[in-house]
Amino acid sequence: MNTPLLEVEGLQAWYGESHILHGMGFTVAEGEVVTLLGRNGAGKSTTMKSIMGLVPRRQGSIRFRGRETMGLPPDRVARLGIGFCPEERGIFASLSVAENLMLPPVVAPGGLDLAAIHELFPNLAERAQSGGTKLSGGEQQMLAIARILRTGARLLLLDEPTEGLAPVIVQEIGRTIRTIRERGYTVLLVEQNFRFAATVADRHYVVEHGRIVDHIANQELSARMEDLHAYLGV
Template structure:
């Protein structure tokens, strides 16, 4: 099965080149070997999820792509450029924005200051006004410091901050974690809207039902490697297999 999944990662449908291509990615925390040959791809304009139990290696994959894991080998191509040896600042300037699970909001800065802090890396990003139109909750909180924002507001701010930079691919790690259902629905609508606007999104999610509502394809991660891939329209026919993989 692993060989078939790897072949899918190398040969995307339609014969087009991959926007993001990860091949045989290995990663370590110190002496602990965490990723064992991750191979997958994401096409331009797709929303793709990494699904799996806690500790499977999903977040480590995200951090390896953005360059936060120093000890890594393999290949990470983004928009035709090899990233594996680049530091995080260079990966970000190549057009990838990372929203970590902890959101990374500067607690002592206001919403406005958090939004304006990252540099613009390319044309075509959201203006501050467009970010506030997308997340109207933030408009009323512009002078509020990060420590006084709700979890949902912090998530909106973390995503909006990336959109303002001009990044064209978003890495979202557990964007619905700990959020109220109404906020989860709002995040889902935002992801759908960004896809319609041409953004490419790689999503780590524990909430399988949320993932299935927004994504085109789903990779299953176990023990630091891809073990299966499902297109969204194939999920109903593979419920039993998914339950075994995810325990849902």
């Protein structure tokens, strides 16, 4: 088997004195859509931030294309080809939609060009000159995803892209994720909503108290429904 695109091993992380991750370990292969499912506070977002190098105090190993990234600053991690869409979306109020879209530097060839992005997200073309945070929540989410599709990054980290959005918009985001997957992108998705996750992902890792407690292929999901309810408390 080839080296997975992303390998996380024995990952520990702290915020100040609180120990958040206790030995996370999982892999994502090229072309897969993989989710981290879990309740609030289980450590999913901290895992994403640790991969990006945004958590200063951490231990363990994070390898991208076999290369160790621990110790790299966030901008160097991003330049290896990892696109990050943070939970709070990270759209900048003092930048127009177009400026937000063009903000991340191109890190590798093969990203979508502006025409392709506008075809995928027509609203962003219409509202290019609006202020970034004048967009609706759903449009801001699209913008946050669109701007990392431009850079040539092959692994996208999407932290709860459906959070707080209306069902129609959630469906639209699902379609977007399936489209980018067809275009060969690899996606690591953080979700609390497993019904949504089931419509887009190949595999699911269940996160509890800062470690992986279960691993479920998407086909097994319906058979494992009872366990999932117990894990997620829904």
